[in-house]
Amino acid sequence: MNYLSTRGGMPPAPFCDILLEGLAPDGGLTLPEQLPRLDTATLDSWRALPYADLAARVLGLFIDDIPAADLLAMTRAAYAPSVFPQLAPIKPLDDGLLLLGLSEGPTLAFKDMAMQFLGQVFEYELARRGQTLNILGATSGDTGSAAEYALRGKAGIAVFMLSPHGRMSAFQRAQMYSLQDDNIHNLALRGVFDECQDVVKSLAGDLDFKQRYRLGAVNSINWARIAAQVVYYIWGYLRVAARPGDPVSFAVPSGNFGNILAGHVARQMGVPIHRLVLATNENNVLEEFFRTGLYRPRPASQTQATSSPSMDISRASNFERFVFDLVGRDPQRVSELMGQLGTHGQFDLSALQPGFEGQYGFVAGTSTHADRLMTIRATFERSGVLVDPHTADGLKVASQYLEPDIPMLVLETALPVKFAQTIVEATGQWPAIPAGLEDLEQRPQRVQVLDCDVGQVADYIRRHAV
Structure with missing residues (x-):
């Protein structure tokens, strides 16, 4: 299956190419040339599958440049009981x-459902190609922590996550900013989420910068x-x-x-x-x-x-x-x-x-x-x-x-x-805090506060890219 851009300025490309690119070169978003079709009988035959196996079947409809056995291994790792004690009850x-x-x-939000798979498939494909990747994303709350928990410590990957300074809940900020992994970089910009996303799109649209620093995306602009x-x-x-x-x-x-x-x-x-x-x-x-x-x-x-x-x-x-x-x-x-x-x-x-x-x-x-x-x-x-x-x-x-x-x-x-x-x-009641997270908001936090400025973010990436 090949992918094209919503704006028509990109030659057809296989899944693993668009996985690592994020935004299309013409500024559009990638999507399949044709969507796969499912009939009632096929759907019903999947009814008894565990979630990880269903994920491999569905994702296999969109991904034909990764062997099916490898894809199943990734979905079973992404959706293991140690990661998700329950799956979509x-x-x-x-x-x-x-x-x-x-x-x-792991981050108590729906973004984990996709992001844990992305963590697996990014590491797999980068190892297969012998490449590195600098993930640039923006978050209004849950994307950032889900991406960082999925990608922390992953070989050949650095994460630069932009968030609107002071506009997330204290728990959301603590989830992200308390991570101390060397490959995780939290940048709080003085602005709103839309302005953070504008910075991401500006740098992703600068093809020289994108290629030189191997920029990729985990926001939902990434088809994966x-x-x-x-x-x-x-x-x-x-x-x-x-x-x-x-x-x-x-x-x-x-x-x-x-x-x-x-x-x-x-x-x-x-x-x-x-x-x-x-x-x-x-x-x-x-x-x-x-x-x-x-x-x-x-x-x-x-x-x-x-x-x-x-x-x-x-x-x-x-x-x-x-x-x-x-x-x-x-x-x-x-x-x-x-x-x-x-x-x-x-x-x-x-x-x-x-x-x-x-x-x-x-x-x-x-x-x-x-x-x-x-x-x-x-x-x-x-x-x-x-x-x-x-x-x-x-x-x-x-x-x-x-x-x-x-x-x-x-x-x-x-x-x-x-x-x-x-x-x-x-x-009038305080919600239960999951075991192991009782002290989350008291943990040391590591975050760089910047103006909502493309130049400042670009300079930070230049200095910390893998």
Whole structure:
């Protein structure tokens, strides 16, 4: 299987090439020339597979330049019991919703589900090629720690993770900044997440700098992240569909559009997904698009700091892949729209708006701080289950789209302890801290605070690249 760019300026390339490159050379995002298709019989034949083996089957549809036995060894290492004590358990709630538990990994957030595989496949491919790689990423909260825990100590890899200074929870900061591994570099930039992502895209778009310092990506701009996330949509479907072919809906808290894009990919592959329910917080750029067809990212000055901070994003860097599908996989049209975005700060696809739900199953809604507190409190009182603020956003919006006889799986985002202050505000109770992490926020932290400036970040990479 070969991969192309959403903007058409890249020759077809195999998986392992685009794995190490991240952003396409023309500034677009990579994706398969054609998505693999799954029929009901194939899906049903996978029902009894353990998660690691299912992951190898699904990822094998996207990866044909790694031997199947090696791929299975990687997924079994990534999803071993020592890494994930539980793998994507289903948690029924009293109100008819179901949680798909994705936060059982080492950093207590759903990003571990894909990132642990990335850690395995990066090290494998770099060893096979005898190369090194400098990972440059941006995080609004959970991507950073998941990437760093997956890549810490990996041979031939350095990680440079940009985060918005002071805009993550204390627990999230401690998870990242307390790591003392020599190959992990935390750079806190004075700005918001979107500005951190702009720095990443600027350096990834500087082809000379990218090639000289062997830059790669772990953000969801890397297709390998999306492919690994497709697995848990198929896993969730197989757990709750009563009969082969029965429809299932998914609700996804979304800021950067990577997690829900994986659901879109699964649906396009033939998984019987009825609806994809997108939930945003007060930074509702994506909700506005699905409601109106107008994509209107906001500047940093208008990006609100909320109690679901990992979704405090006003420019969804993964959205371009969905736009590519919306406009009939026409790279020239995508380039035109991205040009309009740069010139006018928006583009209008309202003419296509009826197809957002009709053809692609997308609906959307917004959740506020008050909604978050109410949902956390009500869920705990009714079901005895504590949820984090982002998952609460998903539950709130999902409840608006419940339908008889169609299960609604809400993708869990993180464990509540990562956002303890909001949990206390909602319930009056402090969430349980997992064993071994009781002193996390008291551990020494190592972080470099910089201005949100491409030059300063580039200079730091020059001095610390492997």
